[in-house]
Amino acid sequence: TAKELGKNRLCFFDVGEHQLRRKRHRIADDFRRALAKDELELFYQPKVDLCRQRVVGFEALIRWHHPDNGLLTPDQFLPALAGTEQEIMLGEYVIAEGVRTIERFARLNEDYSLSINISAQHILNEGFLPKLESRLALLPAGLRSRLFIEVLESMALEDIDLSINILEGCKRLGVNLSLDDFGTGFSSLSYFRRLPVDEIKIDKSFVREILTDADDSMIVRNIVNLAKGFNRRVVGEGVESQAVAEELAGFGCDLAQGYHFSRPLSLGQALSWSDRFNGC
Numbered sequence: 001t002a003k004e005l006g007k008n009r010l011c012f013f014d015v016g017e018h019q020l021r022r023k024r025h026r027i028a029d030d031f032r033r034a035l036a037k038d039e040l041e042l043f044y045q046p047k048v049d050l051c052r053q054r055v056v057g058f059e060a061l062i063r064w065h066h067p068d069n070g071l072l073t074p075d076q077f078l079p080a081l082a083g084t085e086q087e088i089m090l091g092e093y094v095i096a097e098g099v100r101t102i103e104r105f106a107r108l109n110e111d112y113s114l115s116i117n118i119s120a121q122h123i124l125n126e127g128f129l130p131k132l133e134s135r136l137a138l139l140p141a142g143l144r145s146r147l148f149i150e151v152l153e154s155m156a157l158e159d160i161d162l163s164i165n166i167l168e169g170c171k172r173l174g175v176n177l178s179l180d181d182f183g184t185g186f187s188s189l190s191y192f193r194r195l196p197v198d199e200i201k202i203d204k205s206f207v208r209e210i211l212t213d214a215d216d217s218m219i220v221r222n223i224v225n226l227a228k229g230f231n232r233r234v235v236g237e238g239v240e241s242q243a244v245a246e247e248l249a250g251f252g253c254d255l256a257q258g259y260h261f262s263r264p265l266s267l268g269q270a271l272s273w274s275d276r277f278n279g280c
């Protein structure tokens with residue numbers, strides 16, 4: 001009967017939800033172990049100055065060497081960490097590693113910058129600024145400005161005043177800020193101009209087809225102009241061909257990142273790739 005069918009459907013739905021929750025739980029638990037057992041690694045993707053044709057910095061992207069499931073990318077585990085304390089533990093790991101990497105750049109006499117990704121939940125968390133300050137205290141003066149913290153454009157939609165406060169706190173500590181996946185967060189221009197960010201990253205969903213899609217091309221060109229008008233550095237993400245890199249350069253975009261230049265690599269590989277690219 002219809003009633004039984006309805007009940008079954010409800011039942012199937014419940015099982016699905018339940019299993020999904022259990023799976024997320026398992027991943028989040030597993031992740032705790034990953035942190036303890038040192039299964040995480042930051043991979044590094046070069047950021048290329050389009051005008052000078054030089055690598056000027058890197059973005060650090062998290063990878064998980066899972067003992068059973070191989071190398072995992074963020075889409076395979078980040079959603080399961082959302083809202084858990086592990087999400088914050090990951091951010092703390094990334095900050096600590098990032099500081100070490102900047103020290104390594106300095107020892108190598110390279111003036112590369114380093115971008116790290118920090119979740120909205122983590123950066124809006126009460127203890128964030130004091131913890132960041134104590135981590136940065138380990139960095140010799142002058143190296144702090146090498147660090148860029150990337151936050152999602154959608155972050156400030158939660159609580160604009162709190163967001164601005166925290167971002168200003170980061171600026172006072174001497175780090176740079178970057179607005180990630182720009183164009184996907186539906187922020188208004190009045191809100192955009194209040195955010196004390198140094199850099200804007202145009203989401204790859206707009207960049208990918210700028211050569212063939214007139215709308216995307218128009219959007220990207222206008223984001224570049226908006227960014228330049230507000231004196232922000234602008235980065236095109238997801239650049240997969242020389243032609244797209246040239247188009248972006250023609251729009252006045254400062255930097256590009258994407259598989260056309262390099263995929264995210266281990267630190268050693270990323271450094272040697274960049275030495276070659278920069279002609280050292």
Ligand code: C2E
Nearest residue numbers: 061062073074094117118119238239240257258259260264
């Ligand atoms: P994102 O910060 O926007 O990073 C860019 C993503 O695009 C990376 O994916 C990168 O590998 C990928 N990508 C770069 N160039 C290309 C390209 O030419 N084509 C295509 N199709 N993709 C490209 P990944 O490493 O899988 O990271 C995905 C997202 O996960 C990141 O997006 C970021 O939001 C998040 N994430 C990564 N690492 C961390 C982290 O350490 N902490 C936090 N909280 N989030 C992270």
Ligand code: MG
Nearest residue numbers: 059117150180
């Ligand atoms: Mg990013």
Ligand code: MG
Nearest residue numbers: 180181201237
């Ligand atoms: Mg992005």
Ligand code: MG
Nearest residue numbers: 180181203204
């Ligand atoms: Mg993204």
